[in-house]
Amino acid sequence: MVNLKPLNPDASPEAAYGARLRGEREARGWRQDDLAGRIGYTGRHVSGVETCHKPPTRKFSIAVDVALGFVGAAESFEREWQRIEHGVLLQGFPEYLDLEGRAAEIRLFEVGVVPGLLQTREYAQALADGAVDRGIITPEQADERVAFLMTRQAALLRDVPPVLIAVLDESCILRPVGSPDVMKAQLQYLIDFAAQPHTTLQLAPFSIGERRPFNRAVNLLTLQDRSVVSYVESETQGHLDRELSSVIPLVRAYHQLQNVSLSQTDSVDSIHQHRKGSP
Known part of the structure; x- marks a missing residue:
């Protein structure tokens, strides 16, 4: 059994993104490699985003939205990436x-x-x-x-x-x-x-x-x-x-x-x- 690193979504916007990504993935019964295959990345990359070792990017977020069915939705990962990219330094x-x-x-x-x-x-x-x-x-x-x-x-x-x-x-x-x-x-x-x-x-x-x-x-x-x-x-x-x-x-x-x-x-x-x- 894989020993998953516990995630704290309250630690940072990136942590919240990673925790949500893991939650959506697991809700579909997918392993990291399963999601990776659907979005054109490696399982290691998905793991890195989930655990905050790799920052999410717009390209990654769009691919995740396509795979998970969030394209154009208010709760899309692309919107969440925008909040990370622009919301920390430029509040509002x-x-x-x-x-x-x-x-x-x-x-x-x-x-x-x-x-x-x-x-x-x-x-x-x-x-x-x-x-x-x-x-x-x-x-x-x-x-x-x-x-x-x-x-x-x-x-x-x-x-x-x-x-x-x-x-x-x-x-x-x-x-x-x-x-x-x-x-x-x-x-x-x-x-x-x-x-x-x-x-x-x-x-x-x-x-x-x-x-x-x-x-x-x-x-x-x-x-x-x-x-x-x-x-x-x-x-x-x-x-x-x-x-x-x-x-x-x-x-x-x-x-x-x-x-x-x-x-x-x-x-x-x-x-x-x-x-x-x-x-």
């Missing part, structure tokens, strides 16, 4: 993503990098590769991060797309990311984005100085019922807020930011000039 982000995919209007502000919803695949890959070089994530996790972002962007391609308003600090277009060709393509993507009928793009130039109200990324969602949700994040944490007393000041500050930022026409002209001046 999984819930934000769910709301983002259903929002009627999305307002963004970003400093330093182009916001994820406006990134090309190559730009996003360059950022992810940089994280690999710094030892923050593995190459596999980098690929998953980019694939996840592309899925997030695709969720907004609806019959009636959300109104998408983006104000970018000037640093977003001045900071080179990836090769010159990658950066040129990213700047062209922003120009094309601004030309769409449901979008607005503005640059907040350095010259506005202390009039810029935000020093970190800010996301504001207007939902179908006209309620507004805010999501503010830094490098290490995120905060989702539905309270009007907290959200209204952010909405007011966002309008003030738009008032002092360049118009869309001037913003696009500026991006054109930076693109021409790129090496």
